[in-house]
Amino acid sequence: MKPVVLDIMKYKILIVFFLVSIVASLAQTKQERELRIAEDELPENVLQHLKDYITSAKRLRFYKEQDGTKSSYEVKFKKDKLHYSVEFDENGTLEDVEFIIKPTDIPEDTYLSITAYLNKTFKKPRVKKIQQQYLAKDGTHKNVLKNAFQNLLIQQLNYELIISSKDDSGFNEYELTFNAEGKHLLTRKAVKSKYDHVLYP
Amino acid sequence: MTMCFTHKQSQWTLLFFFAALTSIFAQENLTGYWQPSMAINYKVTETYTHNFSLQNRNYTFDDEALGLSIRHLDFVHFSNLQVRDDQSMAFGILYRIRETFDGGANEVRLIQQYNFQVKPNVIRFGHRLRTEQRITKAITTHRFRYRFSLDFPLQGEQLDVGEPYIVGNFENLLSVAKETSPQYDTRLTLNLGWKLSDTTKFQIGTEYRIEDYAQNLQHVLFLLSTFNISL
Structure with missing residues (x-):
């Protein structure tokens, strides 16, 4: 025994x-991380800003992003068949509103100018995601939200693209911002996520 | 509230495990294994990677008796070429030492695979087509496999260090060999993993195999644990 x-x-x-x-x-x-949070963990005024827009929203989710000492909040939901993402700073001040679109939702001239830039700058670029973006700095909160949720094609909007391309360091993802006329504003390299844990058992 | 949310998810996962376990233990022809493995992945060039792994399979439940004895030891190597940002091809070789442990045949296995993944939102879906030649002294078996996988983080939309994730697989297999009837198998796997650091992951999980269901039905249950290093 x-x-x-x-x-x-x-x-x-x-x-x-x-x-x-x-x-x-x-x-x-x-230090840098993103977390799903509960509604009551959001700064007070966040839902106040959005109350008129989220009544019929589906898949309403809240996230907190922490980067060193700086934090921000994101509210994501689906409304009228569109996937929205609304970002706030740590005090609950609106930063931007984004929703996912297709290439056909962009005016033809603008998209031609965007693709011309991509083909000139990247090797075999492949567009993976496009978002229409309304920045809070371009108007009062109320106006920005109104424009965004009415899907208005205003001069101040931006297009944010996620693309993949092959270069000297292999296949990489980039996040690019263009203005309403298709002029390139910003490029950021995205962090690749490793898939090894799924590939081989 | 966040705790409640993750708690609720873990409850569902546990329920799934227990539901699977109870239904399996009610069956005859059941074999249970514990299969720990360790894998290392590293870049050779920007699009070409190597994978080396070591795994061993231990009997834990066989012929209605509990115990722990080694069945075999596998040495595996994969050469993986990324052909597009969402597609890859790999060639692998596996050497299985079994004769020393339970008297079964040692095996050399050649593996070819094509992998395709798509991530429309938070969940990543993967499709894998694999062909294998299992070579033993007595026989060569050709195996054709298709596996559907999904994986997603459990806290938020991106997997940060210290966070858990889920990987689920559903795989169908067809094995053919000279002078034998074809064998059809199905495998269901559920793994719970943690990203421990930027280069390491740990997974525990269970796999349920329905083997040779067209001829001689066998149920096999695996307890899996994997430590994965990606340099």
């Missing part, structure tokens, strides 16, 4: 050791 008891003890110690090491490694969280 004794050796069996000892064996069980040994297993228990191993399991405890194993769990402790997992918890210890989980505690070493890095």
